[in-house]
Amino acid sequence: MNKPNLIIRIHNYNKVSLGAILGACPPALLNNFTLVPWVSDSPIPVEAAQARALIVYSIMLPHLQQVAKELKQLHDAGSAAETIAGGSQATAAPNSVSELGFDYVVCGEAEDYFPQFLGDWLVNSARKGLHTTSRGKVDLNLYPGFSELVGYLPPLEISRGCKFGCMFCGVPRLHAGTLRHRSLTSIEAIVKEYFRIKPTRKRIKFLASNAFAYGSDGRQPNLAALKDLLEMLKRIGVPEIHLGSFPSEVRPDFVTPEVMQLVAPYLSNKTIVMGVQTGSDNMLKKMNRGHGREHSVRAIALLREFGFQPHIDFIVGNPDETEDDQFELIDFMDEMLEKYQVRIHMHTFVPLPATPWENKLQSPIHEKVKQRLRELERAGVLDGWWENHIGYFRTAKG
Ligand code: SF4
Incomplete structure (x- = not known):
């Protein structure tokens, strides 16, 4: 049959x-x-x-x-x-x-x-x-996270979920507020399998909501777990370790001097992607980010000090965002560009399903703010689909 x-x-x-x-x-x-x-x-x-x-x-x-x-x-x-x-x-x-x-x-x-x-x-x-299915229950260690049937060896998922609760983000709710990590044994087995399948491969990238939270309780870095991870990757001969670059960005409060001293010697990536979201403490509170503007400034300075190019995520048009918040965002970006030569990855807020802000609308973006963002785009220091997403959901819902 x-x-x-x-x-x-x-x-x-x-x-x-x-x-x-x-x-x-x-x-x-x-x-x-x-x-x-x-x-x-x-x-x-x-x-x-x-x-x-x-x-x-x-x-x-x-x-x-x-x-x-x-x-x-x-x-x-x-x-x-x-x-x-x-x-x-x-x-x-x-x-x-x-x-x-x-x-x-x-x-x-x-x-x-x-x-x-x-x-x-x-x-x-x-x-x-x-x-x-039940949320937050899958044990990452039971599964490899890839299949040769689809012809792609993806960034290796080292952690799933998040313990924070940013209003625009669906990760915490989708994973019932859990943060689960893949064990070193499982990571080692997958990396070896990647090299068996493609012996010429050099780079290993990772997938995590916050790469520097590997092995932690999700609230503070676990230096020992990060060191064990990086040592293991070095021991098994990974030529290029990429951690903290897309798709495993980091939070500003996890970019500490101790973390940077630990990770910098192991990493081949020159860029670290960090979610900063806004320059206004007022807006950071509304977003429930769990860190302040000063954390962001310190983290950006540290990334530069350790020789990385900071690539920073920002969101404009957030719910209840005032003109003052938006001008503060622009001032903040200009300051970070001048002092630390950051690159900007710009988003416009979209009310994603399964997020606390799923029923909120974008705030209108002030014309002067749009103009400045376009100037930065033309200057080659800002990327992202921010302009395509203006009014995106209102159009999509009719
Ligand atoms: S944006 Fe990042 S830190 Fe915030 S809830 Fe989502 S995954 Fe967690």
Whole structure:
């Protein structure tokens, strides 16, 4: 008898999440399927029209409409395949994904759930509809976080979750306020596997909400854990260790002299990405950032002192942001540019689902503030999609 088809809908944007769930499936389970990668713009695979097939999606907000169109094309082409969707959009706003017509939708971390689901699906006992997984429960050490099936070795996830509660951010709520770390044993095994798969590889990058919080309680750096991590990576011969650069940025209150003295000799990255968000203490309080302007200034100065290029995230147009707050932000950026030659990564506030500010609107951005941001962009010291996101959600919701 033919095996059922497991069609994996791969785009550049979902290789990390698909890799995580496929990597969580034991090979013996996947052997029950004919595995069919369906990559980017390639046509609908013929296997989708065959009797028993399951298409796996992982969706992010910007791709929702494209996925809706594709489901309609599948339907129009007479596809008999069942469909399952997970990913950040299904987690943050599950109804927006359910209403597209998927047979199964997974809200939440899916490493524990997906292998179980596949086993049930094989014997026709998978329950249709929305399934919500327990938040903050997945043990990172049980899973490799990648799969060769998607053809991508992602930045290695060393920590998941966050103990802070910034109003614009969904991470704490999505992970029930937990912060979980991958063990050194698990990290070492994955790094060795990366080098086995690609022996010419030099650079290892990491994924974490706050890279310098590795091994900590999430509130203060754990110097011993950071040292153990970096020593292990050096011992096993990682040629280039990149920590604190995208996608593992850091918080200003974790950039201390002790942390910098410890990490600097090990790191190959020249840039460290840090979330500072605003220059106004008033706005930092409203954002519930848990640090002040002075922390940011000290951290930026320290990054420079230790030879790193600070690349700083800022957000403008936050809820209840006053003109004074915005002018303070511009003054702060100008001061940091002059004193420390920072680079700026600029965002405009968007009310993301599953965040405390999900129902808030952008504050209008003062014309003079926009002008200054454009000048900095032209000067080559500011990047980011800030201007594209002005009014973004109001337009999207109609
Ligand atoms: S922005 Fe960073 S520090 Fe704040 S809640 Fe999100 S992950 Fe945590």
